[in-house]
Amino acid sequence: MGTQTAIEVRVDVHEHGHKLGDHLYIHKHSRIHDLHPASKLLAVLLFIIVVVLTPNTEYWTFGIYLGLVLSVLVISKLPVKRMAKRMVVEVPFVIFALMLPIFGREPDVEVFGLSLSEAGLIAGFGILAKATLGVMASMILAATTPARDILNALAFIKLPNTLVQIASFMVRYSAVVLDELQRMKVARESRGFSARGIQHWRVLAQSAGALFIRSYERGERVHLAMLSRGYRGTMDFGNERLEKKDYVAFLLPILALITLIGSLL
Amino acid sequence: MNDVVLSVKELAFAYPDGHQALYGVDVALTRGERVALLGPNGAGKTTLVMHLNGILQAGHGEVVVAGLKVDANKETLKEIRRRVGIVFQDPDDQLFMPTVFEDVAFGPKNLGLTDSEIESLVQKALTEVGMLEFKDRAPHHLSFGQRRRVALATVLVMQPEILILDEPSSNLDPASRRELSEILQKLDITLLMVTHDLPYALELCERSVILSGGIIAADGKTLNVLTDDALMKKHRLELPFGFDPRHAAQSMK
Structure with a gap:
């Protein structure tokens, strides 16, 4: 086999989407x-x-x-x-x-x-x-x-534990849900659909509904996984003291x- | 002391909509055994697994895990869920914490262990699955195979009596599939593996059980099950093209 020169494609890294929750953080030492x-x-x-x-x-x-x-x-x-x-x-x-x-x-x-x-x-x-x-x-x-x-x-700062848990799941699962949304979009477009006007809202609404059901079911499975590891309604979060x-x-x-x-x- | 870790007797179950999935399942696992649960789609495999840690309650018959009967009793249910570790098919369902370490530590924390105990347990579990160096990463930054290994660690850290794997090799590339099998082979634990991957069953489990039409249709040595053509055909089980179980079993020795 001959060696082929790699063809590089320059891509501007865009920040929105996939790593929601982490993508806002910019690592520096200050x-x-x-x-x-x-x-x-x-x-x-x-x-x-x-x-x-x-x-x-x-x-x-x-x-x-x-x-x-x-x-x-x-x-x-x-x-x-x-x-x-x-x-x-x-x-x-x-x-x-x-x-x-x-x-x-x-x-x-x-x-x-x-x-x-x-x-x-x-x-x-x-x-x-x-x-x-x-x-x-x-x-x-x-x-x-x-x-x-x-x-x-x-x-x-003593925000109710339930609210912190909800926020934590949001950080963890926003990427998963966005991926799912993306896959549904690809599936729609692969079959010739593109949302152009009000006549397509029905399809988009159905996608949103499907996404909701899927997320809800995932929620149930996650809850089961948590129960099987002894979850009792509260979750511990780091508790370092202020210096x-x-x-x-x-x-x-x-x-x-x-x-x-x-x-x- | 008898060494039966899991015993299922005359288990029958119908879903609330009337659809009956199990028609009297009898199966027992002894300590240290590795058993593959085979069967066509819709045979009731998932339904059976959901009975083993009390997610579903038996309509008839009983499930006993390490001497504890699985029923609606909340206290025993908690203990049963610790003793029966299930690794689900989609690791995203199982990894819900911001980092790998916190995720594996979630279970031990709920058991009320001290920080240093938790630290060493997590360390051990992550080492067993070869993921220790990723302990500070976020689960969604890992590959699918890595996530499945971390999901396995979250269950191992609970030191379950029996480990149940739902389709452990699904969606893995061949290298990840092999790595997982190496990890599983090293574990000293009773194992029940639900799978369509028959070569994987042969490689990892000496015994196979076929669940078909809601009953146990066959129970025996994996090699014997896989080479019984009439049995295989009857239950819609097929070996991958070109795979000869006898030859594979020979080369494994």
Whole structure:
């Protein structure tokens, strides 16, 4: 046999889909990555609460929050471009925020010849600013913490065990279910089907139904497998203690809170 | 002390919709035996297996595992499920934890063992199936064959009295199939293997039982069963093209 030169095909690795649950994590060595997952989770949660409590008209305060989040991003050594791309999940909120000034009551300001509602503009800005900050903070959390550590953190902050279990199964089985969905799509398309319009919704709905039944049955089999290994309704998740160094995470919400109080005084 | 680990007597069962799957099954396994459960599709193999750890309750007759009768009693049921380890066909049904280690540790944790006991048990089980180096991986990042081996480890770690394998060689490539057989051969355990893979049955099990039409149609040495042409034909069992059990049995010695 002769040797053949390998023909390489360049493929841009796309991130969505298959490894849902893990694919958000970006491995780096940074102060942020090293923090206890629960401290990060709590810090993000508190930060978001402070952000949400901030009145919509405190424009500069939001600017400082943004600065705080960006500094965390820098410390975490995460690739800025990749993180920026992930912000697309926010798009639905952006659309909603953009609609507010247009459909808001009492159009009373003129912007580029459009008469917009001032209340709507402010509300729109508020939603946009708060959502952006919240999404950014969560994105950094997800990129610096593997999915299972986030589960452990949820258990650590005493989220009901049943809910943590459900989240854990979601992380484990989303890939399996997506694969199943993909196979069904391939099977449909192999027989000449492509979803083009409303007349095909029936088929898609049936696929969704079939997927639901399959997942339900898988759930029953998994439950049996769990029972045969002594499952009694609760599952243990990691329970590492917080160390002194982990409290650094709370600098984010504390600084945010100080900013808020300062701006309101 | 008699050494019967599993005994099934006059077991009959009908599903709630009236479809009867088992019509009086009698079979017993002694300690250390390896038995293949053969039979055409729809013969009731899966139904039988589901009786062995109490997922289904006998309509008539009884199933006894290591002296414990399988019935609705919750306490014995828990113990029976520990003693009867079933490896399901789809490893994704069996691996539900975020990492291989946690998955194998799931059972021992439920038994209330200490962390160091759990650690050493998991270590041992993963070593037995040759998957120790993958202990921190997520199950969905493993190949199918690797996942099946981890599924086997999750059951072995419970130190069952009897190991039941549902189609262990299905969907495996030939190399993974051979690796699994090497692992199974090394185990010192009573084994019941449901399979359509007749060469695999011959390789691993000295005894074979044919379940057909809801009853035990044959029970004997695997070589004798596989070479009984009339019996094989009657129960829709066929050897792969070119496979001669006598020749294979010779070369195994």
